[in-house]
Amino acid sequence: MQNTDHKNHSFFILILLGIIVIVFFILDLLLGSVTIPFSKIYSALFHPEISDTAATILRDFRLPKALTAIVTGAALSVSGLQMQTVFRNPLAGPYVLGISAGASLGVALFVLGFSSVFISGIFSATGAWSLALIAWLGAFAVMMLVLYVSTKVNDIMTLLILGILFTAATGAIVSILQYFSNESMLKAFIIWTMGSLGSVTKSQLLILLPAVILGIFLAFLKMKALNAFLLGENYARSLGVNIIGSRLIIFLSTSLLAGTITAFCGPIGFIGIAVPHIARVFFRTADHMILLPATILIGSALMLFSDIVSQLPGMQTTLPVNSVTALIGIPVIIWMIVKNKRFQSV
Amino acid sequence: MGQGEFNISIKDLSIGFRQGKSISILRENINYSAIHGEMVALIGSNGVGKSTLLRSLAGFNEYFEGDFFLNGQPFNNYSSQERARLISFVSTEIVKVANLTVYDLVSYGRFPYTNWFGKNTEKDREIILSAIESVGMNGFIQKPINQISDGERQRAMIARALAQDTPIIFLDEPTAFLDVSNKYEIFHLLQVLAKEKNKTIVLSTHDLNIALREVDKFWILLENETFEGSPEDSVLNGNFEKLFSNKHIGFDHYEGEYFFKKDFREKVKIVGEGIPLNWTLRAFNRLGYQIVMETKSDFEVKVIQNEKTTIWELKLHDKTIVFQSIYDMLLFLQHK
Numbered sequence: 001m002q003n004t005d006h007k008n009h010s011f012f013i014l015i016l017l018g019i020i021v022i023v024f025f026i027l028d029l030l031l032g033s034v035t036i037p038f039s040k041i042y043s044a045l046f047h048p049e050i051s052d053t054a055a056t057i058l059r060d061f062r063l064p065k066a067l068t069a070i071v072t073g074a075a076l077s078v079s080g081l082q083m084q085t086v087f088r089n090p091l092a093g094p095y096v097l098g099i100s101a102g103a104s105l106g107v108a109l110f111v112l113g114f115s116s117v118f119i120s121g122i123f124s125a126t127g128a129w130s131l132a133l134i135a136w137l138g139a140f141a142v143m144m145l146v147l148y149v150s151t152k153v154n155d156i157m158t159l160l161i162l163g164i165l166f167t168a169a170t171g172a173i174v175s176i177l178q179y180f181s182n183e184s185m186l187k188a189f190i191i192w193t194m195g196s197l198g199s200v201t202k203s204q205l206l207i208l209l210p211a212v213i214l215g216i217f218l219a220f221l222k223m224k225a226l227n228a229f230l231l232g233e234n235y236a237r238s239l240g241v242n243i244i245g246s247r248l249i250i251f252l253s254t255s256l257l258a259g260t261i262t263a264f265c266g267p268i269g270f271i272g273i274a275v276p277h278i279a280r281v282f283f284r285t286a287d288h289m290i291l292l293p294a295t296i297l298i299g300s301a302l303m304l305f306s307d308i309v310s311q312l313p314g315m316q317t318t319l320p321v322n323s324v325t326a327l328i329g330i331p332v333i334i335w336m337i338v339k340n341k342r343f344q345s346v
Numbered sequence: 347m348g349q350g351e352f353n354i355s356i357k358d359l360s361i362g363f364r365q366g367k368s369i370s371i372l373r374e375n376i377n378y379s380a381i382h383g384e385m386v387a388l389i390g391s392n393g394v395g396k397s398t399l400l401r402s403l404a405g406f407n408e409y410f411e412g413d414f415f416l417n418g419q420p421f422n423n424y425s426s427q428e429r430a431r432l433i434s435f436v437s438t439e440i441v442k443v444a445n446l447t448v449y450d451l452v453s454y455g456r457f458p459y460t461n462w463f464g465k466n467t468e469k470d471r472e473i474i475l476s477a478i479e480s481v482g483m484n485g486f487i488q489k490p491i492n493q494i495s496d497g498e499r500q501r502a503m504i505a506r507a508l509a510q511d512t513p514i515i516f517l518d519e520p521t522a523f524l525d526v527s528n529k530y531e532i533f534h535l536l537q538v539l540a541k542e543k544n545k546t547i548v549l550s551t552h553d554l555n556i557a558l559r560e561v562d563k564f565w566i567l568l569e570n571e572t573f574e575g576s577p578e579d580s581v582l583n584g585n586f587e588k589l590f591s592n593k594h595i596g597f598d599h600y601e602g603e604y605f606f607k608k609d610f611r612e613k614v615k616i617v618g619e620g621i622p623l624n625w626t627l628r629a630f631n632r633l634g635y636q637i638v639m640e641t642k643s644d645f646e647v648k649v650i651q652n653e654k655t656t657i658w659e660l661k662l663h664d665k666t667i668v669f670q671s672i673y674d675m676l677l678f679l680q681h682k
Contacts, residue, residue, distance in 0.1 A: 224464040228457060230443045234406055239457040239510070240430025286446035289463060 010283050010290045017297035021070070024304035028066040029058060032311045036062075060202065068200040068208065069307045070300040072265055073275070075212045075257035077299025078219050080272030081279070081291060082250050085226050087160050094258035094272035097146045097163045097251065099139045101170035103262040104193065106138020107131060108174040111189045112181035131192070132204060132263045139259030142166065147251055151244055156233060194320035195266035197307055204264055211260040218253035219292060222246055226288040270325045274333050275299045302329065353513060353546045354380045354403075358412035361395055361402045369410060372398055376412070376572050378565045380548060382513060385540040387557040387577075388550040389589060390567035396550040397438075399567065400516050403548075404435045416514070430458035434507035438519040440499065442492045448502045449487045452477055455509030477508035480543075481535060497528035504535065508543070515539075517549035521556075529553050533560040554589075613638045618649025622656045629672045633680075647675070 030036055036054050044055035045063070079094035087096065095101070110131065146163070153159055178186055200208060219226075225246035228236035237243050261268065279294040280286070302325070310324040356378040362371040373395045380386045388396050401407040403414060405426070414421040416432055424432065434455070441451075455477065456470045466474070478487060481501040491499055500520055507515045517536070521529040533556050540547045540562070548565070551557050557564070558577045566573040566585055573585040580586040587597050614635045616626055626649050630637055648659040658669040660678070669675040 221462070224457060224460070224462060227464060228454060230446065231441050231451075231454065232437075232439060234401075234404075234435065234437055234439075235441070235454075237406060237426070238404055238430065238433065238435040239454060240427045241457070242426065280445055284445050285450075286443050287450060 010285065010294075013282060014290075014293055014297065017294070017301060021297055021301045021304065024301055024308065025066055025070065028069065028304050028308050029062050031308055032057075032062060033316050061198070064200055064202050064205050065198050065307065066304065067205060068197045068265065069303040071205075071208055071212045072197060072261050072268060073271060073299035073301070073303030074296040075215060075261045075299075076268060076272040076303075077275035077279075077295035078216055078292065079254040079257040080274075081276040081288075081295045082219055082226065082254050083272075084276050085229050085288070086247065086250055087156060088230070088232065089160070090277070091273065092160070094254060094261075095167070095267065096160060097254065097258075098142045098166035098170065099146075099255055099258045100262045100267040101167040102142030103135040103139040103259065104174055104267060105170040106134045106136075106141075107192050108177045108189055109138075110134040111192070112177040112185050129204070136259060136263035139255065139262055143251070143255035143259055146255070147248060150247055150251055156247075191320075192266045193322075195268040195322035195325075197265055197303075197321055198318065200264050208260060208264055211256055215253045215257035215260070216292075216296065218249055218256070222249050222253070223288045223292065226250070227286070230286055266322070268322055268325060270329045271299055271302060274329045275302060277333065278302075353382050353417060354378070354548075355415040355418075356403075356412070357415070359399075359402070359409050359414055360411035361398050361407065361409050363398075364408065371410060373567065374411065376567070378572065378574050380546050380563060380565075382546050383540055383544045384546055384562045385537050385560070386546070386548045386563045386565055387561040388548060388565045388567060389552075389554060389557065391589065392552075394567050394569065396567055397518050400435075400518050400548070400550055404433055404516050405429050406435075427458065430510070430512075432512050433514045433516060434510040434512040436500075436503045436507050436515065436517040436520055438522050440496065440523065441503065444490070444492060446491050447488050448478065448483055448491060448494070448505075449474065451491055451502055452505045452509045455506040455511075458510065473511060474509050477505040478502075480508055480539065481505045496523050497525070497531070500524065500528075500532060501535070504532070504539075508539065512545075514546045514548070517547070519550050519552070521551060521553050529556055533557070537561070611635050612644035613641070615639070615643035615646045616649065617646070618651070620651060622649045622651050626658065626672060629676060633676060645679075 026038075026041070029041055030038060034054075034057060036058060040054045041058060043050050044058040076094050080092070083092040083094060083096050084090060086092075145166075146159070149162060150159055153162075178189065181189070225236065225241045228239050228241045229246075233243055236246075258272070275295050275298050276291065278298050279291050282298070283290050283294050285291065306321055306324045306328055309328065310319045310321050312318065356376055358374075359376040360371050360374040361376065362369060362373070376399065378386075388399065390396050398407060402409040403421075405421070416424065421429075443451075452474050453466055453470070456466055456474065457464060460466060460470065475487075478484060481504050483498065483501050483505060486494060486498060486502070491502055494502070500523075504515075504517075504520070507517075520536075521532050524532060533553070536547050536549065537560050539545060558581075561577060563574060564577055564580045564586065566580065566589065568588055573580065573588075575583070575585065577586070581597075581599065590597060611634050614630055615638050616623065616630065618626065626647065627637060630647075645663075646661040648661070650657050650659060655670070658672065658675050660667045660669065660675055662682070667678065669678070
């Protein structure tokens with residue numbers, strides 16, 4: 001029928017995107033300050049007994065980083081898509097509920113407040129964990145607050161405004177903390193806000209991965225409700241969708257995805273807002289059955305690409321990934337607005 | 347009262363809002379009924395509570411006293427899943443979603459029947475296509491809904507309600523944003539759907555002239571009381587006129603139209619025949635001239651219809667002036 005053509009077409013693009021993700025994944029493993037030949041990848045990954053320098057770099061640094069890139073891209077894009085749909089607002093993103101604000105408040109309290117008393121190294125092995133933990137606690141506290149308010153407030157726009165106000169309030173507290181902190185603490189905090197994929201260790205991936213998989217699973221579970229939310233809450237309700245319950249699960253998914261990523265990688269901007277729009281332009285559909293896998297693949301590909309660019313092949317330094325995602329993504333979005341004029345709605 | 351089975355029966359219903367712990371009642375003692383195959387217009391002035399009532403009946407707002415029965419069962423006995431199979435709703439809000447095609451929009455109507463990820467069976471697809479056909483949107487199946495006109499989008503929203511396959515459809519001012527011909531078409535479409543598919547269709551509207559001609563029943567919502575009945579009965583027993591509490595608005599019982607009452611100006615006698623005469627009368631009516639038949643008038647207008655054109659002869663103080671259009675004649679009279 002008339003829909004089969006479109007479905008086949010969408011399926012084809014999804015496969016293509018899947019291939020692009022795999023290619024970028026391999027490139028991300030190969031490229032970096034030390035270029036590793038392709039043959040080494042196979043031996044490093046499938047022959048654990050080999051432990052030369054290349055294998056160590058691959059296993060301990062590049063593989064966790066590339067996996068983190070995929071997980072980060074997918075998680076932020078899916079939570080951005082969910083927020084744009086639920087709030088019916090093209091400018092909504094993973095952070096509208098104040099999750100990153102909560103995480104940054106946690107980190108700011110820890111780095112700028114707590115650590116200035118116990119100046120002991122926050123960059124130590126336990127430090128990386130405690131930073132992630134404290135960020136996650138901050139995000140989790142906000143998530144609980146938002147979930148609680150979402151069951152009490154009927155109007156979705158009220159929630160959006162509350163999210164913005166909460167973000168502003170936390171920003172103010174963070175500014176005060178910054179004002180009273182010393183230089184090295186300030187630098188540690190600023191570096192956290194720039195985002196980093198490389199700081200995630202293998203053992204941290206063991207937490208990151210299941211959290212993101214659970215978050216994405218919850219999003220797929222609420223696919224039908226997400227489609228119904230496109231028409232607004234009244235229509236969704238009249239179609240038999242349980243508004244409060246569905247919203248709760250969607251917020252839970254978003255908090256899990258964005259909160260966990262922010263905790264481990266810092267607040268990574270742009271991806272969550274832009275990827276759903278790129279998916280809409282590629283697939284010309286509003287159906288979340290297609291948009292969800294589409295945003296996962298596009299988000300992963302874009303994050304891998306950003307990581308490849310940020311490690312500046314052949315050079316010793318890496319750029320902050322947050323700046324790279326913005327610098328790569330914003331021209332893409334501007335080009336799409338100008339060319340397609342399809343940015344106007346969700 | 348007929349013998350037909352009542353689909354909807356509203357008994358002493360109170361509607362309003364809950365703000366925190368306090369309840370503010372907007373209207374109370376609302377009593378209405380409707381049966382299958384009936385198209386009902388809910389009419390009343392702005393702010394009287396039409397939308398609130400419809401939203402309460404659709405389950406979006408709570409109601410506070412009295413009850414609302416669907417086939418004899420109190421509304422609150424139905425689960426939200428069951429309600430979704432009994433009542434569909436079309437709101438006044440313009441839904442614009444990027445890339446959402448008419449087909450996809452209408453397919454959302456099947457949500458109460460599909461599995462958790464919303465897959466449509468062959469039967470669902472048939473129902474969707476037949477709903478689209480019922481509203482005459484066959485040529486628009488793959489069109490995105492933000493690229494069609496307001497009238498077409500409203501039809502698509504109605505098709506979505508049809509695909510939901512409910513015995514009752516509530517529509518909140520479905521014709522509010524439409525031009526006149528689209529208003530008529532939507533009213534007519536709903537009337538046909540009510541009869542052909544034996545549905546109960548309740549819509550709120552301010553398009554009284556069209557409602558008078560198309561609907562089976564009025565639900566008249568006033569500040570302190572409610573009335574129901576056929577449009578004709580409502581006019582004859584004077585309930586319809588109660589809508590116009592404003593002393594400047596009158597209702598023409600012959601024409602079945604309401605009009606703005608004006609202070610009479612000069613007296614005019616108009617002679618002529620056919621459609622041109624009718625519209626000439628309307629023009630003078632509009633400007634508040636008193637039209638007289640026999641008594642002495644201030645001036646006289648003769649409508650002369652030739653084969654192709656119509657001219658107007660104005661006799662004023664023994665002078666005769668000929669005009670090519672009503673506009674020119676009125677302009678002359680106003681500035682004489």
